[in-house]
Amino acid sequence: MTPLLPQNDPGIEDRKNELAREQAKYSYNYSYLPPLAMAAEVPFDDYPTLDWFLLVARRALDVLINTLEGDFGKQETQQHHGRLVELEELIEHPNAASIEKTIRAIISSFEAHVTSGAPSSLEDYNKLFRFIVLPSISQTFQEDAVFAGMRVAGPNPLVIERLSKLDDRFPVTDAQYQEVMGSQDSLAAAGQEGRLYLADYAAFDGVLNGSFPSAQKYLAAPLALFAVPQSGAWRGLAPVAIQCAQRPGPHNPIITPSNSDVYNWLMAKSIVQTADGNFHEAVSHLGRTHLVTEPFVIATERQLASTHPVGILLRPHFEGTLFINNAAQEFLIASQGGVDALLAATIDADRVYAAKSVQGYVFNDAMLPTALKLRGVDDPTQLPVYPYRDDALLIWNAIHKWASDYLAIYYRTDADVQADFELQNWVAELLSHDGGRMQGVGQDGRVQTRDYLADAVTLIIFTASAQHAAVNYPQSFIMSYAPAMPLAGYAPAPSSARGATLADYLSLLPSLDQAQKQLNVTYILGSVYYTRLGDYPTFTDGRVQAPLQAFQKALQQIEEMINQRNQERPPYEFLLPSKIPQSINI
Numbered sequence: 001m002t003p004l005l006p007q008n009d010p011g012i013e014d015r016k017n018e019l020a021r022e023q024a025k026y027s028y029n030y031s032y033l034p035p036l037a038m039a040a041e042v043p044f045d046d047y048p049t050l051d052w053f054l055l056v057a058r059r060a061l062d063v064l065i066n067t068l069e070g071d072f073g074k075q076e077t078q079q080h081h082g083r084l085v086e087l088e089e090l091i092e093h094p095n096a097a098s099i100e101k102t103i104r105a106i107i108s109s110f111e112a113h114v115t116s117g118a119p120s121s122l123e124d125y126n127k128l129f130r131f132i133v134l135p136s137i138s139q140t141f142q143e144d145a146v147f148a149g150m151r152v153a154g155p156n157p158l159v160i161e162r163l164s165k166l167d168d169r170f171p172v173t174d175a176q177y178q179e180v181m182g183s184q185d186s187l188a189a190a191g192q193e194g195r196l197y198l199a200d201y202a203a204f205d206g207v208l209n210g211s212f213p214s215a216q217k218y219l220a221a222p223l224a225l226f227a228v229p230q231s232g233a234w235r236g237l238a239p240v241a242i243q244c245a246q247r248p249g250p251h252n253p254i255i256t257p258s259n260s261d262v263y264n265w266l267m268a269k270s271i272v273q274t275a276d277g278n279f280h281e282a283v284s285h286l287g288r289t290h291l292v293t294e295p296f297v298i299a300t301e302r303q304l305a306s307t308h309p310v311g312i313l314l315r316p317h318f319e320g321t322l323f324i325n326n327a328a329q330e331f332l333i334a335s336q337g338g339v340d341a342l343l344a345a346t347i348d349a350d351r352v353y354a355a356k357s358v359q360g361y362v363f364n365d366a367m368l369p370t371a372l373k374l375r376g377v378d379d380p381t382q383l384p385v386y387p388y389r390d391d392a393l394l395i396w397n398a399i400h401k402w403a404s405d406y407l408a409i410y411y412r413t414d415a416d417v418q419a420d421f422e423l424q425n426w427v428a429e430l431l432s433h434d435g436g437r438m439q440g441v442g443q444d445g446r447v448q449t450r451d452y453l454a455d456a457v458t459l460i461i462f463t464a465s466a467q468h469a470a471v472n473y474p475q476s477f478i479m480s481y482a483p484a485m486p487l488a489g490y491a492p493a494p495s496s497a498r499g500a501t502l503a504d505y506l507s508l509l510p511s512l513d514q515a516q517k518q519l520n521v522t523y524i525l526g527s528v529y530y531t532r533l534g535d536y537p538t539f540t541d542g543r544v545q546a547p548l549q550a551f552q553k554a555l556q557q558i559e560e561m562i563n564q565r566n567q568e569r570p571p572y573e574f575l576l577p578s579k580i581p582q583s584i585n586i
Contacts, residue, residue, distance in 0.1 A: 003309045003541050005410055006422045015305040015422075026301045028435065032329045036355050037295045037437045039322045046322045052530050052585060053100060059524045066131040067520070116513040119506050125483050128516050132523060135477055141484035144257060146570075147269050148226055148237040149385075151199055153572040155474035155485065156280035157388035159199045160226065160237075162376030164191045170198075170223045171248055172241045177227070179258035180240045185230050194382030195228040197237060201275040203283070203353065205246045210346040210488075212336060215511070218489035219344030220244050224272045228383060236385035242268040244493035251495040263500035267508055270486060271493050277485045278343050280471060282350050286333070287357030288366075289468040290325050290584055295436030296460055297321050303426040309410040310423060313403070313457065316536050317464040320585030338521050342514070344488035362440035367459055368396045387572035388470060391562055395466040395533075395575060396458065398554040403461065404454040405547035414449045423447055465533045469580040476526025482515035531582040 009015060029040040119125060126134055140146045151160045166172055166187065177187045190196040205221040222244050226237040241256045248254070255268040297318040304311030332338045333351055340347035365374060372378040372389055380386070411417050418424075427442040429435035447453050479485045491508045494500055510518065534552045539545070555577040562576050573579065 001307055001540055003312055003410065004307050005309065005416065005420050006305065007416075007419045009307070015307070018305055019303065019422075023302045026298050028298060030437075033291070033333070033351060033355055035437065036291055036358050037298070037435065038291075038325065038329065039294065039298055042322045042326045046320070048320050048323055048530075048585065052320060052528075055528050055530055056524070056586070059527050062132055062527075063520045063523055066129070067516070069130040115516055116511065118511055119509065119515075121502075121506075122483055124512055125481065125509075125515055128512065128519055129481075132480075132519070135481045135484075137478050137484045138481045141481070142266060142269075144239050145236065147273075148239045149570055150273070150276065150478075150485075151197070151224075151226060151237060152383075152385060152389070153387040153570065154276070155471060155478055156276050156284050157386075157470070158284050159201075159276065159279065160197045160375070160377060161200070162194055162382065163196045163198050165196075166198075166225070169246055169248065170225065170241075170243055170254075172225055172254055176254060176256050176259065177240055180256055181227055181229065181238065185227075189230075190227050193230075194376070194379060195230070197226045197228075197377075197383070199224040199226070199272065199276070201272075201279060202246055203279065204275055204345075207344075208346045208349045209344060210340065210349075212340050212347070215490055215514075217344040218492055219278055220271050220275060220489070220493050221246050222268075222272050222275050222493075234385075237383075239269070242272055244268060244271050252493075253495070253497045255494070255497045260497040261500060263502060263505045264494050264497050266505050267494050267500055270483075270505070270508055271489060273485045274344060274487065274489050277479065277487045278345065278350075278353075280479075281339065281343060281487070282353040283357040285468075285471045286328065287354040288361055289463055289471060290321070290328065291354060291358045292361050292438075293318070293321055293460070293464050293584055294325050295430055295438055299426050299429045299436050303429055304422050308422055309407070310426075310453075310457065312539070313406055314460060316531075317461050317583050319531065319583040321464070321583055324585055338517075342487045342518055342521065359437075359439075361438075363438055363456075363459065364440040366440075366463075367455055368392060368462065385569065387565070387569060388575070390565070391558075391572065391575035392462075392466060392470065394558045394561065395577070395580070396462055398551060398558060399461050399466075400454060400458040401554065402547060402551035403457040404450075405550070406544060407450060407454055407457065409541070409543050409547075411450050411453070417447055417450055417453055420447075423453075464583050465580050466575055468584045470574050472586065473526050473529075473574050473579065475522035480519045480522045480526070482510045482518045486510050487518055488514070525586060528586040529579060529581060530585050533577055533580040533582055535582065 006012060006015060025043050027040040028037045030037060032038045115128060126138055137146070151157060172187065174187055178185060181190070187196065200223055201221050203221070204219050207219050207221070209219055210217050222242055223246065224242045225240040227240050228235050228237060239257065241254050243252060243254050245252045255264060257265055260268070296314070300311050300314055300318065333347065333354070334340070335347050337347070339350055343350055345353070365371065369378065377383055377386060377389060380390070424446055427445065427447055430438045430441045431445060441456070443449070443452055447456070479487075486509055488510060489508050490510060491504070494504070534555045536548065539548065559577050562573075566572065
C-alpha cells in the first residue's frame, strides 16, 4: 500500500469506490448526545483487541478482589470466589467475547458488595483500599500547597486564568489578601505583575442538583483565588480565598485560611474540589477529549482513503475511540449509570455540560500554545510552577516536529495541500451541519498551507494522546480517594467562616458506599494503559523511518527531562511519554 495524495494517484476510481464503501459503514448520529456528532454504530473493525480486553479484565479483577476483601464473612467470600476463578481462567485462556461478558457481569455486581454507611473519620475511607494501594494523596490532600497544586498539576489543570483585578462577584479585600500573602504585597501589585489567578466555576451557577441513587447532592459554583508569592525559594501558587457561590452576601462569606476555622476552610476547599471534579469529568475529560475526537475519527474514515498519508498517520491515534465512546453513552452517561450515581448534578445536566463543552470548542483556539495564552498562563516568569503546561509543551513540540517532517514527505508545497481534494472534503465534512459539526477547523473552511496542516494534525494527535492522558490517569491516583476530590457534596456550603466541626465536614463528603463506587470506577478508568505514544504499526514508506526515529528519540529525551524536573518539584508523572497511550481507548 503506497501512500499517495489523491491528485497523484492513477487509481483514483478505486479510491472513490473505497470511500463510498466507508461512507456506507460510518455514518453520524445526532440523538445519542444531542446535538453532537457521534457514530451511528461501531463497525467491527473499531472494536478493541484481545490485549485491550485482557488489560481491562485485570483491572476489574483488582477491583473485585479489593471489594471482596472487605468486612465480609468467610462464607460470603467463598461464595464469590468462583467469579474470581472464572475471570482468572479467562485471562489465562482468553476469549474476547467471554471476557467482555464477564467484565460487564463483575462491574454490575460491585454495588452489591460495598461498604456502606457514613464515615466517622477519614480513616474509614482509607480502609476501602484493601488490595488496591491507598493513594499517597490520602496523606496530603488537606495541605494548602497540595490544594493549590491541583490547579496546575491535578486531574483538571485547565481552569485557572490570570487576572489583572477582581470583579464585583468576588470582593476580596486587601486586608484579607495580606493576611495570607503578607503585608508587603497587595491585590493591585499581584494583578499588575501577573501573579493573581482565579479558578471560576460559574458554569455550575444554577445547576440542577441530583439525588440518584439515594441522597440529595450539592454542587456549588465557587470562586477560588490564588496568588504567586512576590519572592522566596518556592514560588508556587498559594490559596488566598474561596467564595462558595457566585454572588456575595452575608450567607456566602469569603473564606480564607486566615479568617476561618480549620473545618470551615476544609469544607470550602472540598467544595472547590467537587466543582473541579465535576468540570473535569463532564467537560475537560468527556467533552474535550473523547467527544471532540469522535468527529475526526468518522470524517477520516469517510473522506481520507486508506492510502492517504494523513489518514495513515492519524488512524493509530483513533484506535478504540468509537468503541469506548459508545460504551460511555450506553452505560456511563446513561440515566442511572455511573456518572448519574457519582456526579453531583442530574444526569440531564451533566449531558448538557458535556455537549456544550464540545459546541463551545473552537479548534484553532485549542492549539496548546494558543489555549495557554488565552487563559494568561503561558508565561513561566509570572506563573513559575505549572507542571502540566511545561510538560505538555514538550510533548506538543515533539509531536509538531514529527507531524511537520512526516507531512513534508508528501506535500512539497502549499499548492499540494490546496490541491488535495480528499483533505478539503475532510475539513468540509468536519464543519458541516450534516457532518462533524465542529467549529474553527481550517483556514476559511479549507486547508491552505503546510504549516496549518501540521498544526491541525498536531492538535488531533496531542488531544488523542497526551491531553487525554493528562485528564484520564489522575482518576486512579487522585480521584479514586473520594475525600481528595469528592464528585458530589452531600451538605450545603458553609454559611460562615467559623464554627464548623469534624462532623460537619464529614457530612459534606460522600458516604462510604459512594466513595467505594468512586474508587471502583475511577481506578479502572485510570489504570488501563494500552499502546504507547510513538509506537506505530509499520509504515510501508521507508522515507518515514528517519523522522519517526527522531520522534521516538525526542520522546525518550522528554522522559529523562520530566524525571529530572520531578526531582525539583512535586512529582507530576501524567505526561511522561512512557505513560501516554496513542489513542483514547479507555
